[in-house]
Amino acid sequence: MKVQDLKHAGLKKWVDEAVALMTPDSVEVCEGGQSEYDRMIDITVKAGLATKLAKKPNSYLFRSDPSDVARVENRTYIASKSESDAGPTNNWVDPAKLKETMTGLYKGSMKGRTMYVIPFSMGPVGSDIAKIGIEITDSPYVVANMHIMTRVGTKVLDVLGSNGFYVPCYHSVGKPLAAGEKDNGKWPCAPMDDKYISHFPDTREIWSYGSGYGGNALLGKKCLALRIASVLARDEGWLAEHMLILKLTNPSGEVKYVTGAFPSACGKTNLAMLIPTLPGWKVETVGDDIAWMKPGADGRLYAINPEAGFFGVAPGTNNDSNFNAMEAAAKNTIFTNCGLTEDGDIWWEQIGHGAPGKTVIDWKGQTKPAPQTDKSPKGEEIAHPNARFTAPAKQCPCIAKEWEDPKGVPISAFLFGGRRPSTIPLVNQAKSWIHGVFMGSITGSEVTAAVISDQVGQVRRDPFAMLPFCGYHMGDYFKHWINIGKKADADGKADKLPKIFFVNWFRKDAEGKFMWPGYGENSRVLAWVFDRCDGKDNCVETPIGNLPKPGTIDAPKGVSDAVMKELCSVDIEGWKKEIADVRKNHYPKFGDRMPKELYDELDAIEKRLGV
Structure with a gap:
């Protein structure tokens, strides 16, 4: 054209x-279409920029310049x-x-x-x-x-x-x-x-x-x-969010859709394509990264996945951590900065197996000895740590049939989460919309020794997992979320808004071991969330929100009643420190645009905690 x-x-x-x-x-x-796509790929192959993979149908490997590997x-x-x-x-x-x-x-x-x-x-x-x-x-x-x-x-x-x-x-x-x-x-x-x-x-x-x-x-x-x-x-008057979208179906065939916002390295992609361990439950993917949500005439928020593909981080992805992502990238996929094996396949760290043959070409184009396991020494990775695959969403085995519905899907719950070894319980439901906005505004992950040594133990806040992606002042962004709730309330439709939850798969015990197995077992938490959206009497009120009643989350094998009790209880002293950090170090960053409503919520939580 x-x-x-x-x-x-x-x-x-x-x-x-x-x-x-x-x-x-x-x-x-x-103009679109397969022939145009094939022609673009052919141009890059002839330019020496792409290598056709012998082991994956219609798939190609690119290597970028070392100065051009990430955002x-x-x-x-x-x-x-x-x-x-x-x-x-x-x-x-x-x-x-x-x-x-x-x-x-x-x-x-x-x-x-x-x-x-x-x-x-x-x-x-x-x-x-x-x-x-x-x-x-x-x-x-x-x-x-x-x-x-x-x-x-x-x-x-x-x-x-x-x-x-x-x-x-x-x-x-x-x-x-x-x-x-x-x-x-x-x-x-x-x-x-x-x-x-x-x-x-x-x-x-x-x-x-x-x-x-x-x-x-x-x-x-x-x-x-x-x-x-x-x-x-x-x-x-709508929401553009850094959120996955899930379709949940319970054993009775009832369906709900939930979204989830998680900072990097918190298992977002794995949750988006989760294979549940809970009998009778089904989890399907509508989107793995971004959700656009607009209010419908009935007051509910309807979400679409604005993307048509997955741009996934390759290292760490394997059949155990994310089988569905591996299947989605099995054909018709573009790989960037992965390793290339002797038999014409891609390879990356933690792919689940060593590289076949004697040698492998790394992401810089250098020939290296083939790793015998799926590990490489730090700094000597075969694939770049930010190596990627670009795969069509329609190839994902767990893609929901509604993922391209132009009307969007009605959202029942928002999940926020971070990597927190202490303080934050396994799952916690907000008491109200404004309390939920508060929870989203303090989302973050604890810094470990592997990141920045002088900040170990501090919480790096990433509100709503949007800090690098919000196109305007974050204080105004918080206010926009508050206004969504106020408008729904003024329209008499506040009860139609999604319920808001905070989840934490990363609690550790005194020995530094994870207390919750994660991955497919997270379906047990999703089942509790599903029931809360229906108003089931499966929670107890606490100063920080609604926590699961004992026994209402079916414990995975190997997780004792004592551990479940600790995962689903309030650490009063830990929360006092959490709130103090928010008041002293987090909220002041946003100056006079920080909404008063969130400071009021901070005051209310302090009062409930006995500060």
Whole structure:
């Protein structure tokens, strides 16, 4: 499809301006479809950037530049007109100055390359909850990944029409080619100091330059789905959240949908694709990472997964930890920065087995002795610790049939959780919506010796698991959640809002051993949550919330009644320290935009704890 065939005058003008600025050799408007995807992959193979895997059908391995392996938070900006609107937890740059700098970088940045114009839908095409983005890129790797992660093509342009709203997304790898120059197998990107991932919330724009990797380049991912969408959600009265979506079916065939927000390294992906150990229960996946939720006419929040694929961390994923993710990535998958075995398969640390043969090629392209187990010495990993797989969600064995329902699914419960070895019980239900917002606002994980030694024992807060992804001031974000509750109350529909829970799979005993087995056994906690949503009398009121009555969570094998009692009790002294830390170190960060309602909730909990 050619640019002149675009029916949206504003879009055509924007593309024409980008062509004039970036001066590509040619321009293509992506139409979607398998043949287009195959052509993008073929381009990367011929350029020496991709290797076809002999052991996985229609799957390919890429190796990025060592400087381009993850999100670059220190080069990620929220360029709101007012610095105060970005808040203290975002990097702010004056939008006019940032655009001037980046326009200079974009000038001629696509010389020697093709500009691809990618129309994409975040969410089922045509859904009232979905949003449309248009990404301009010079990377066929990005086009192929966007085919998996979003809905791409002319069907999106049909919905956009001649004057519809879209989020404009600039992207360039920042490596123009001289006449006759080729990439010759070298991953194209710019030096670290020239990398920018910039968000302009006031004008709903995303500008990315210099990185070809992950969320820096796949601009539907965190950039649109969270940073820009969180601003749209605030302004339009809905929620754009860093949450998985689960479908739970009990032995009687009753269904509920729950979402969950967890900071990194807290088992979010494993929970999203959980295989329950509890007899008669079924857990299915609607989404593994992001949830967009809008109030329905009945007052309930209806959620869609705005993505169409999984962009999963490979190391640590195996048949025991996440069988469904391994099955989803068994074919038609893009792997990035994994190891390559002699027999043409991928390999990574903790994949569950050693590498076959005598040698393996690591993520830097170096030949190394094949590991005999699935471990490698720290710093000598065969796969990069942030190695990824991009797999179609429809290939997941536990994908729910409703995952592409344009109406969304009605949410009954929110789960928040962190990695906490003490204080936080196994599961705790909020007493009210505002108490639940309080619980979400203090979410975090305890720092271990493996992270930052001078902070061991401190809690690193990640409110709502949104700290790196909120496109505006977090204090205003808390207020938006509070306002969702107030509006429902004013409409007489507060009882339709999801119940809010806090879970903690990571409690440890005095010897430092985990008290709860986790993984599939977490279905036992989900069953308790399910029953609480129906108002079952299975809880006891405590100063911190509603905890399980003894015996209402069926204990897994090997977990004694004494351990269950400890997991489901209130550590009064621990909670006094928790609340003191929130009051002294956490809430003050957000200054005068910290909602009074949450300080009132802090006062109320202190009173209940006898502080």
